[in-house]
Amino acid sequence: MASSIARPWPGLAAPEHTPDGTASAPAAFTVRGLTKTYPARRLKRSRTAAEPAAPASDRITLDVARGEIFGLLGPNGAGKTTLVKQLTGLLRPDSGAITLLGHDLVRHPRRAARLLAYLGQESTALDELTVALAAETTARLRGLDAGAARRERDAVIEELGLGPIASRPLKRLSGGERRLACVAAALTGSRPVLVLDEPTAGMDPVARRAVWAAVDRRRALDGTTVVLVTHNVIEAETVLDRVAVLDAGRVIACDTPDGLKALVGTEVRLDLVWRGEPPLAVREIAALRHLAAVAGRRWTLRLPPDRARAVVAAVTQGPAFAALDDFTLATPSLEDVYLALGGRGEGLVRS
Amino acid sequence: MTAVVPPAPPARLCPSLAAVYRAQLSRARGARIPLLFVATFQSIGIMVLMRGVVDGGDGDEARAVVAGSAVLVVAFVALNLLAQYFGQLRATGGLDHYATLPVPAAAVALGTAAAYASFTVPGVVVTAVCGALLYQLPMGGLWVLLAVVPLAGAALAGLGAALGLLAPRPELATLCGQLGMSAALLLGVLPEARLPEPVRWLRDLLPSTYGVDALATALEPGPDWGSVAADLAVCAGVGVAALALATWAYRRAALR
Numbered sequence: 001m002a003s004s005i006a007r008p009w010p011g012l013a014a015p016e017h018t019p020d021g022t023a024s025a026p027a028a029f030t031v032r033g034l035t036k037t038y039p040a041r042r043l044k045r046s047r048t049a050a051e052p053a054a055p056a057s058d059r060i061t062l063d064v065a066r067g068e069i070f071g072l073l074g075p076n077g078a079g080k081t082t083l084v085k086q087l088t089g090l091l092r093p094d095s096g097a098i099t100l101l102g103h104d105l106v107r108h109p110r111r112a113a114r115l116l117a118y119l120g121q122e123s124t125a126l127d128e129l130t131v132a133l134a135a136e137t138t139a140r141l142r143g144l145d146a147g148a149a150r151r152e153r154d155a156v157i158e159e160l161g162l163g164p165i166a167s168r169p170l171k172r173l174s175g176g177e178r179r180l181a182c183v184a185a186a187l188t189g190s191r192p193v194l195v196l197d198e199p200t201a202g203m204d205p206v207a208r209r210a211v212w213a214a215v216d217r218r219r220a221l222d223g224t225t226v227v228l229v230t231h232n233v234i235e236a237e238t239v240l241d242r243v244a245v246l247d248a249g250r251v252i253a254c255d256t257p258d259g260l261k262a263l264v265g266t267e268v269r270l271d272l273v274w275r276g277e278p279p280l281a282v283r284e285i286a287a288l289r290h291l292a293a294v295a296g297r298r299w300t301l302r303l304p305p306d307r308a309r310a311v312v313a314a315v316t317q318g319p320a321f322a323a324l325d326d327f328t329l330a331t332p333s334l335e336d337v338y339l340a341l342g343g344r345g346e347g348l349v350r351s
Numbered sequence: 352m353t354a355v356v357p358p359a360p361p362a363r364l365c366p367s368l369a370a371v372y373r374a375q376l377s378r379a380r381g382a383r384i385p386l387l388f389v390a391t392f393q394s395i396g397i398m399v400l401m402r403g404v405v406d407g408g409d410g411d412e413a414r415a416v417v418a419g420s421a422v423l424v425v426a427f428v429a430l431n432l433l434a435q436y437f438g439q440l441r442a443t444g445g446l447d448h449y450a451t452l453p454v455p456a457a458a459v460a461l462g463t464a465a466a467y468a469s470f471t472v473p474g475v476v477v478t479a480v481c482g483a484l485l486y487q488l489p490m491g492g493l494w495v496l497l498a499v500v501p502l503a504g505a506a507l508a509g510l511g512a513a514l515g516l517l518a519p520r521p522e523l524a525t526l527c528g529q530l531g532m533s534a535a536l537l538l539g540v541l542p543e544a545r546l547p548e549p550v551r552w553l554r555d556l557l558p559s560t561y562g563v564d565a566l567a568t569a570l571e572p573g574p575d576w577g578s579v580a581a582d583l584a585v586c587a588g589v590g591v592a593a594l595a596l597a598t599w600a601y602r603r604a605a606l607r
Contacts, residue, residue: 026354088451102355113453114358124445128378140370141452143362149370192356 028193028225029064029087034096036082056082057093058249067223073236073334074246080229081121081197087227088118088195101192116193119186123178127171131162131181134170135188142189152188160184160210175202183211190222197229212239233334245338252341257334264332264340270308271328272299272315279323284314302336361453371462376469383470390427391474394420397540398482407487409572412542417482418567419539422503422559424474426535429508431528433467437515438524441604450605460601461594464512468504475500483570492569495579502586503562509593510558516600535559558593561586
């Protein structure tokens with residue numbers, strides 16, 4: 001569990017636990033058996049009924065503790081955004097329960113707007129506003145009076161380093177700058193929970209650092225909870241306290257990044273990149289052929305450390321070495337976890 | 352049970368309406384100005400064209416052309432462009448931004464409609480003045496635009512917003528907005544007396560008609576202010592209904 005939960009949320013009554021004990025700290029979100037299936041698309045001129053679509057959320061159960069940075073990781077189409085839309089009251093689940101800071105969100109979806117700030121993937125509502133006006137208007141619409149909204153606007157623009165572009169309309173900015181302006185709008189109004197759908201998509205490293213610093217500051221000062229959607233493995237490993245791995249609408253694992261990596265045991269990943277055709281005449285290389293995931297000239301192998309060491313020794317000498325362009329040896333990443341857990345998609349980003 | 356955190360207070364109607372209005376109005380600076388020019392030039396162009404077949408001076412036809420062209424600017428911006436804007440916003444998920452803010456539905460629908468109605472003011476005034484000069488009509492009654500623009504604006508913007516929010520696809524929203532504008536053009540600019548009976552019924556159903564009639568009456572040398580007031584009252588009634596429809600449509604589209 002996150003180490004920074006020590007500071008309770010202001011106004012919090014005595015911390016309690018969920019009856020089944022799934023959360024060891026007061027929960028921000030409690031999700032039980034959440035299921036959502038989009039209606040199957042009707043086919044015109046077809047007499048047969050359309051086949052029911054696969055559920056976009058399939059009996060999802062998870063807890064997010066207060067003050068935690070909780071990630072939802074998975075490739076495109078895994079159901080991350082569908083889940084987030086239910087967590088923010090935008091989409092009504094077919095069945096299941098969502099509790100947000102003690103409020104039943106399935107029964108009272110509109111309460112979400114008063115408890116959390118949501119950063120969606122689209123910025124069309126703000127595109128034609130200037131960065132400053134987007135932040136100020138969003139703060140006003142979160143119920144702040146004019147003076148407070150202006151102060152929050154100035155503070156968040158300063159905090160995220162948006163000063164030089166504050167008077168430019170969002171649609172004239174680069175993708176990363178626009179995203180940063182949307183983050184600024186999301187951070188106004190100091191909500192106890194932030195739900196951020198790929199907040200750093202398209203950002204340069206400086207902007208990314210500014211976003212994570214701002215999120216950390218809110219967590220340290222106010223105990224803010226963050227639910228973060230990402231398909232970026234590196235980001236997930238560095239900023240998240242815990243992560244739920246989603247595949248085809250199901251949570252296939254949920255733990256700390258280290259805990260998840262321990263699931264795949266001690267296997268390491270060895271990437272071999274050949275200059276041209278792999279040297280299958282070499283006996284050790286031919287033996288590896290059926291173990292490798294092949295992508296063009298790249299072979300990816302997941303092996304026990306001693307086996308990997310032997311392979312490295314084999315490929316760094318003789319004809320194999322002559323055919324080798326590059327190789328990397330790495331400890332398991334969340335991507336390895338995802339694949340080891342039976343994830344089917346291959347849409348995770350490693351950069 | 353977990354401890355319950357009290358939710359933040361929701362945004363109140365008037366301040367959030369003002370915030371939406373101000374934000375929407377700021378969009379005029381960049382994106383809207385070329386379209387506002389198009390709206391105005393279209394109306395002035397129609398008046399110049401019609402000048403070839405309609406005599407200037409005191410006559411129902413001249414008044415109908417000028418009043419219809421002036422209100423056409425409102426139809427272009429408030430009905431057509433607003434339908435496109437909301438259609439686009441809905442299709443791209445932009446409504447999620449508002450739906451996850453604790454803001455009353457009426458504030459978003461009315462603030463946006465009010466901003467679009469305001470966009471039309473310069474174009475309507477320029478068109479009406481140019482028309483009065485072109486057709487040698489008295490300008491003493493043009494102050495009635497102060498009532499015609501907000502009331503016709505409310506009716507047409509409400510309708511435009513509702514079309515944009517209810518259309519299942521953004522292309523359909525655009526199509527409906529364009530058709531609405533074409534109807535306002537054909538049924539507004541042509542003098543009522545020249546229209547066949549069924550088309551006159553259609554004209555009576557169009558919310559912009561009452562704004563056109565009020566303005567046309569005001570352009571007479573001795574206007575019948577009772578008739579102007581009656582037309583404006585109908586316009587106001589339709590405006591309230593259209594804005595209520597827009598608010599309902601917003602709630603339906605944004606808060607599933």
